[in-house]
Amino acid sequence: MMADVQRLETGNGPRAAILNAAMQLFGKQGYTGTSIRDLATEVGVLPGSLYAHIQSKEALLVEIVADGIHRFITAVEPHAHGAGSPVDRLRAMIVAHVEVVAENPERSLVVFHQWRFLGESSLPAAIERRQVYEGCFIKVMEEGVGQGLFKPEINQRIAVFTILGALNWTPEWLSPDGRLSAQEVGSLMAETLLRGVLA
Amino acid sequence: MMADVQRLETGNGPRAAILNAAMQLFGKQGYTGTSIRDLATEVGVLPGSLYAHIQSKEALLVEIVADGIHRFITAVEPHAHGAGSPVDRLRAMIVAHVEVVAENPERSLVVFHQWRFLGESSLPAAIERRQVYEGCFIKVMEEGVGQGLFKPEINQRIAVFTILGALNWTPEWLSPDGRLSAQEVGSLMAETLLRGVLA
């Protein structure tokens, strides 16, 4: 087993350290509940020193959220447009989602809960990306129903929200160091969630 | 001096108006993202005037969260200890949960997301109540497996977290004025979630 798994921001240097600390604090205390002084203390630097590396507190949030959504989309979207059956694709999407969460639960908490605090200039883009992500699940769900693989009488909107809700809540309890691997947890969740919609 | 905890009453008095506005704002902007001035503006009063009715900003959160958890437990716990089969009981619990959410989604958002910001004096009690609530679902799940009604090979912990995750996410999208009633949405979700665990 690798001794030093780098599941933090790629690249080193003070900027990555700041982004990492911000992810941790924003996830734990929320964006508005975290002060620049909190962040400086965590990094081990005086407050003003941060501004040699960041443009603003909000720029940190923008970067964390944008990068976070990107990771989810990158991991899940290929499966949505894959070649297999909607059932297999949905299963792969669920597993992929859980794996991204396990990679860094705090970052996922920021992505799912703190995006509201983005400024007016960056909020629309984030919302659009989120809709792209949800659209992946809606698309596969529709195809599954269309091919008669999923129960025809299910409410697709509610089925998707049920699945996404279960997935979005995972950073709240999933432990990357738990007994089960992310892949195993994802498979178990996929099993449960898929049986709920199968024809 | 000990301040008597007053129960959250719907409707009358300026105090209820403040609690209502606080629920709305805490749910939308978060506890730390909502200022006393925000709250005063929403109520239509100057900031200082609020303190004729409340003890502190945090006391508002304490009351909203405590009352909120109480509503969920009151609505769901009877079904957990009911007489029917675990299947029927779990279904009833899911429907009841969704109905409480629909009753006031903003309050549910506060209960699920803002409890972290409770002070050290009130946080343990809130966590304990939450565990009581989750315990209801764990109990029924265990009984279902024990009676051979639920799949024996499911991971109970993960199955419960999957169900609770889907439920806890509902305030994020559920609209009380939507086409479907809360009872209908709850039934659809129960249908989907139950089929995931049935033997």
Next chain:
DNA sequence: ATGCTTTTAACAAACGTTTGTTTCTTGGCA
């Protein structure tokens, strides 16, 4: 000495809260 980075110090604004006073409403008593 040239570039980064950090320190130091300070800024204006917003924070939760308290205070003294005014305004509005209400009920008892002549």
Next chain:
DNA sequence: TGCCAAGAAACAAACGTTTGTTAAAAGCAT
């Protein structure tokens, strides 16, 4: 009915602190 004391509620202003951020000076490598 008229008068007035009492209560409730809001106002206006300020408190000490914390907020995000900035500018100037100092440290330290190359």
